Amino acid sequence: MYTIGMRIKQLRKERGDSMAVLGEAIGTDSANISNWENDKRIPGGKFIVALSEYFNITTDWLLKGIHATEIDTRTSFLVDDSHELHTQLTQLQKQDQHFIHAFMDFYINYKVQLNQHETIPQSHFISLPLVKQHLINQNILSTDNIATYLPIPISLAKKGDFLFSNSYKLDHPKEKKDIELAIIKKQTNAMNGQVILATYDNHFIIHKLLKSKDKLVLKAIDSEDIIGHVNEKELRIHGVVTSLYKSILTHHS
16 A cells, blocks of 8 residues: 555545545545545645544554554654754644655655656557559569568558558659558458559559449549449459558748
8 A cells, every 4th residue: 555545545444434434533524535545635734643543543654554663764854863854843743744744655656656657658660561653573562562661550550561652752852742651451352442552554543442233433532533344354452451641742942
């Protein structure tokens, strides 16, 4: 039990008291008890004394989880006669000294939780192949067809996926052009309505596959362009698009 709130909660439950009963017994309300037990606030000095008397335990155990005989005088500034703070604290009333103890306990717990929340978030990546814009080998993931490898967060892709960009290499760098980066799940068939990466008429396309009883249609995903009455023999599906990212190039004058 690392906090004073946890110790109060343990004592209350062992006694079988509700928060309202405990609050009434020590002169406060259930809202305060709840705040203490959830480490949202710390009890004041008079309540430390009242709690220790009510539960018949020492204030040292309530404040620090140890009995008075267990206090290590070598590390406690409260009993170190050579420490300047000791003189200042001994001039305070007992309940104020208890409050300072309680605040220290609360603050240490707060800093521990703060450090846990401020740790640097980490993510893992997977290296996926970026295929070239023109197939050299019929196997899309052959070495001849791979331009480079790019790191992609594993939350976005899986092993076996690959990447395709409509402009991984710009022939006209002065021309503004949307860049697309698609994450592709490798497969050779697709269901109606899925967005696919395919070669058709010797060109890569990223289109939505629309099937009907008598025809196959490919619809562009960013325009109204349609390839109607597709010859299925000439269509080669390389995979289904699972994610598509776009950015607009900006050039400084």
